[in-house]
Amino acid sequence: MPALTDEARAKVNLTLRVLGRRADGYHDLASLVVFADCADRLTLESGKPLQLFTSGPGGGDCGETADNLVLKAARLLAERVPGLQVGTFSLDKQLPVASGIGGGSADAAAGLRLLARLNALAHDDPRIMEAARLTGADVPVCVASRSSVMTGIGEQLSLAHVPQMPCVMVNPRVAVATAEVFTALGLRKGEILTDVTDVVRSRKWPTEASSMEQWLTALGHAANDLEAPAIKIQPIIQDVLLALRETTGARLVRMSGSGATCFALFDSDADARAAGQSLRSSHPQWWVHAGAIG
Numbered sequence: 001m002p003a004l005t006d007e008a009r010a011k012v013n014l015t016l017r018v019l020g021r022r023a024d025g026y027h028d029l030a031s032l033v034v035f036a037d038c039a040d041r042l043t044l045e046s047g048k049p050l051q052l053f054t055s056g057p058g059g060g061d062c063g064e065t066a067d068n069l070v071l072k073a074a075r076l077l078a079e080r081v082p083g084l085q086v087g088t089f090s091l092d093k094q095l096p097v098a099s100g101i102g103g104g105s106a107d108a109a110a111g112l113r114l115l116a117r118l119n120a121l122a123h124d125d126p127r128i129m130e131a132a133r134l135t136g137a138d139v140p141v142c143v144a145s146r147s148s149v150m151t152g153i154g155e156q157l158s159l160a161h162v163p164q165m166p167c168v169m170v171n172p173r174v175a176v177a178t179a180e181v182f183t184a185l186g187l188r189k190g191e192i193l194t195d196v197t198d199v200v201r202s203r204k205w206p207t208e209a210s211s212m213e214q215w216l217t218a219l220g221h222a223a224n225d226l227e228a229p230a231i232k233i234q235p236i237i238q239d240v241l242l243a244l245r246e247t248t249g250a251r252l253v254r255m256s257g258s259g260a261t262c263f264a265l266f267d268s269d270a271d272a273r274a275a276g277q278s279l280r281s282s283h284p285q286w287w288v289h290a291g292a293i294g
Helices: 068-078 103-118 128-133 138-146 178-185 196-202 212-220 227-233 235-247 271-281
Strands: 004-021 027-045 051-055 087-090 147-153 158-159 166-172 252-255 264-265 289-294
Touching: 004 103, 004 138, 004 166, 004 289, 027 166, 027 252, 027 289, 051 068, 068 087, 068 103, 087 103, 103 128, 103 138, 103 235, 128 138, 138 147, 138 158, 138 235, 166 235, 166 271, 178 227, 212 252, 227 235, 235 252, 235 264, 235 271, 271 289
Parallel strands: 051 087
Antiparallel strands: 004 027, 027 087, 027 147, 147 158, 166 264, 166 289, 252 264
16 A cells, blocks of 8 residues: 555634643643644655654754654554554654644644544544644644634534634744743632633634634734743743834734744735745744644
8 A cells, every 4th residue: 555645734722711720730722723824744654664764954853753743643543443554654744843833732733634644544533633642732723734623622523714814933942841831820720710701702703704804803812821921931922022013014912822933914915925935034943834724
């Protein structure tokens, strides 16, 4: 059977609200998630041992492959599907690691999709979604890689209808550990800030047919609650946000996930491309992607 391939698209949190911390230590979230037109590429060769090889610009940053989320997801799925056919994965790592855009989670989700194709499983098979949930909080939303409102610890998903929007994404090539950011947030176990149903009911997002102005207005009333604690851990995030705000045509600037990747939304593709070129010139050490999200 020929090798199977899939793209692991970057996840962007347009908003991220922390609602509280459960007694078990997990944090309840509400986030509007979209996906970008930049991605890692994952290949699966069946009939070979379950292992992972990495390459690409970020291949050396992936750490021990035995701990990679792609293999974790595959093993979890194999525990739930008797006789699951597996194989050898090859990951072309284009996205920065530990960067708040779900690179590892998107890779794991792509691995699950490839195993689903190999074994004739539906992508929404409950066993796939259970393996995704147990692999990591961002993996379930990455399985479909469609714009969604994500609540709970990431396992509760409802489709959103977000239009394509010109965007520039920037990462200063500084890794940020999600656990450290939540620790810096400082919530105690059992501390509730607000109820998730109140947030979902009060937030009525525009539709895909709504204008860019309507979307920008709605997004402007939201925020990323992890931005401040992430800046405390990595102050360079503030520099990235400032650099994005200073680009011509930037309409909304925010951090994604737990950082350090930040993004800016623009009115036009031309403005986004120009901003990306300007940032690459002024900060050649940063990872910069000019494209679209939605």
